[in-house]
Amino acid sequence: MEAGRREFIALSSLAAAGVMGGCAARSAIAPYRPDEKAFIKAALIHLGSNMWTDVRTPQKNDKPNPEDSWDFKDRVDYLRAKDDVWCDCIDAMKRNGFNMVVIDLGEALAYPSHPELAVKGTWSVEKMRRELDRLRGMGLEPIPKLNFSTTHNAWMKDWRHKVSSPEYLDTVDELIRDVAEIFDRPRFFHIGYDEETMGHQGGWGRYEYIVVRRGALYWRDFLRCVDTVRATGCRPWCFSDKIWHDHDRFVKYMPRDVIMCPWNCVESKEKMYTKSIDEMAALGFDFIPDGSTYSRNPGSITRGELKHLMKYARAHIPAKNLKGFVICPWVTCTPGMPRQKFIDSMDFAGEMFAKWEAEDKG
Numbered sequence: 562m563e564a565g566r567r568e569f570i571a572l573s574s575l576a577a578a579g580v581m582g583g584c585a586a587r588s589a590i591a592p593y594r595p596d597e598k599a600f601i602k603a604a605l606i607h608l609g610s611n612m613w614t615d616v617r618t619p620q621k622n623d624k625p626n627p628e629d630s631w632d633f634k635d636r637v638d639y640l641r642a643k644d645d646v647w648c649d650c651i652d653a654m655k656r657n658g659f660n661m662v663v664i665d666l667g668e669a670l671a672y673p674s675h676p677e678l679a680v681k682g683t684w685s686v687e688k689m690r691r692e693l694d695r696l697r698g699m700g701l702e703p704i705p706k707l708n709f710s711t712t713h714n715a716w717m718k719d720w721r722h723k724v725s726s727p728e729y730l731d732t733v734d735e736l737i738r739d740v741a742e743i744f745d746r747p748r749f750f751h752i753g754y755d756e757e758t759m760g761h762q763g764g765w766g767r768y769e770y771i772v773v774r775r776g777a778l779y780w781r782d783f784l785r786c787v788d789t790v791r792a793t794g795c796r797p798w799c800f801s802d803k804i805w806h807d808h809d810r811f812v813k814y815m816p817r818d819v820i821m822c823p824w825n826c827v828e829s830k831e832k833m834y835t836k837s838i839d840e841m842a843a844l845g846f847d848f849i850p851d852g853s854t855y856s857r858n859p860g861s862i863t864r865g866e867l868k869h870l871m872k873y874a875r876a877h878i879p880a881k882n883l884k885g886f887v888i889c890p891w892v893t894c895t896p897g898m899p900r901q902k903f904i905d906s907m908d909f910a911g912e913m914f915a916k917w918e919a920e921d922k923g
Contacts, residue, residue: 565695566648595660595702595748601849601885602659602914604907605706606650608684609667610893611636612713614767615721636715640669640682642894650894653904654701657911661702663751663887666740667716674735678718686743693744704798705740708753709733709786711772712761724772725782733782734789741793749820750790754783755800779807780814787816798849800824804837817845822887824851835873842878849884850874854906855891859898862890862906871913886910 614636654662668680670689684692696703708714714721723729741750757779762768774782783799790797798820804811821841825834841848852870854862867888874883890906892899 565698566652593697593702593745597748599660601661601887602910603661603663603704603849603885603887604650604654604659604910605663605665605851605887605889605891606647606903607665607667607891607893608640608642608647609665609669609716610641611668611680611716612665612708613715615715616767616769638680640680640684642669642682643896646894646896646900649900650903650907651696651699651701653907655699657907658914659888659907659911660700661704661885661887662696663704663706665706665708667708670740670743672736672739674739675720675732678716678720689743702748703744704747704749704751705744706751706753707736707740708751708755709782710754710757710800711774712756712758712768713753715768721772722770725774725778730782730785733786737786737789738793741790741795746794748796749798750793750795751798751822752786752790753800754786755802755824757803758806775807776810779803780810784814784816787819791818796820798822800851801837801841801846804841805833812840812844815846819846820884821846821848822851823848824853824889835877838874839877842882845882847882847884848874848878849887852886852888852910853891854888854902854909856902860901862902862909864909867910868913871917875917 616636651662668678669684671679671683671685673686693703711721711724714724717732720729720732737750737752741747757773759771759773762771762773787797796818797816799822801821801823802825803815823834823838823841838848838850850870852867854864854867856863871886874886888906888910890903892902894900894903
């Protein structure tokens with residue numbers, strides 16, 4: 562594992578320079594086959610981070626090196642993620658028994674169909690494929706995430722100004738097909754689609770260009786995205802908060818094969834959050850809930866909320882439908898506090914997983 566890490570870092574500068582115009586050929590390796598019966602112990606890691614605003618926003622606690630700050634919602638023209646921090650975070654997953662890594666891509670990958678979305682430091686296709694092979698060799702199943710919510714699509718640059726147009730929809734299709742091919746037709750594909758509300762974009766999001774799809778238009782775009790993911794051979798996975806904002810259409814239109822990812826379900830005192838888990842379970846959805854360890858307090862992660870979510874999900878979702886959990890620290894792969902919070906989150910969640918496994922065997 563250490564040799565692979567060193568090779569990855571040593572080759573990073575060479576790979577990063579090769580922004581591709583087409584997908585590179587695969588090396589001759591045996592096909593990767595994950596254990597599809599294993600309970601999923603996943604972590605969401607942000608390789609890309611231009612997902613919270615279309616302009617630079619003032620940070621509440623500016624530091625000499627803004628990458629050490631907890632507030633990372635500003636859009637920048639370079640890749641924040643550092644290769645050594647990425648490797649530290651991956652090592653923490655492996656050490657704590659995780660078996661899946663969900664990679665939030667954003668601006669971090671040179672998409673063959675849309676090279677204009679790259680920034681300084683964007684990973685080439687070759688670099689990404691080498692790292693995917695390394696992850697699989699470590700027993701970590703890599704799953705891509707492209708968030709197409711208009712609240713989290715600043716990584717799409719000018720395309721976010723053309724949302725719902727035929728050209729925009731074609732671009733979404735092309736990006737999904739690019740990523741599915743680069744990731745070798747992964748088992749799942751996370752498409753985000755969370756927090757698409759005026760409050761999220763005009764409130765803490767501080768977007769200058771605000772666009773929110775509602776009603777039939779939202780569902781038209783969403784269902785096309787789901788169909789494109791299916792056509793690549795992947796299973797769609799999305800955040801499930803639309804059930805809170807558009808309940809009746811969610812029940813009517815949300816395809817039952819889409820994996821649900823509820824979040825913020827038990828940290829709120831409002832019963833609507835936990836009630837929605839019960840309702841989606843009754844509708845027969847499969848789940849991989851978002852076990853958030855997000856905290857704005859310096860040097861800390863939320864532990865009580867994660868415990869509560871996991872306990873509630875295990876008690877209220879049938880075992881056959883609870884496929885696992887994805888632990889979400891919501892930090893960047895940057896030095897200082899973000900790095901430490903990610904590692905602390907993996908350590909704590911790893912303890913939780915180990916405790917359950919011991920109890921189940923007992």
